[in-house]
Amino acid sequence: MHGVKLLEQRATAQGFDRQAEDRVRISDMNGWTALGIPVTKAIG
Template sequence: MRSSRRAATPSRGRQTAPARGPRNEALRAIKRFGRTLWRKWSGYHRRSRVEAKMNCMKLLGPKLMSRNFDRQTAELQVRIAILNRFTALGIPVTQPIG
């Protein structure tokens, strides 16, 4: 007679993969302490700002156009100046009243 029990393998959604561990820990911390506190504790806000800057850098062009090293250096300096200008435009200027 054949047993009707299946092998004790976890279901597809329950499998434990090494990549899920840090994500699950982050979700537990967010649930316990709140998203704002978790961002400060984990440094997530810094990572997201860097990713946004890199995205802007890629929008200026995925590759350097120049072949000469000195010209590549100048091209990168121009891109950085443009990014700094964008950043300066996005920062509010506050002045005290009275």
């Protein structure tokens, strides 16, 4: 998570095209992270 925050902070210091690329990468990383989070359901 810390790396993602650093990536977002770095994106603000770059040109608009580069920011768009970084935001797409961040979105992809968040999607893959969401796939690895277990879903807990109550039984009963």
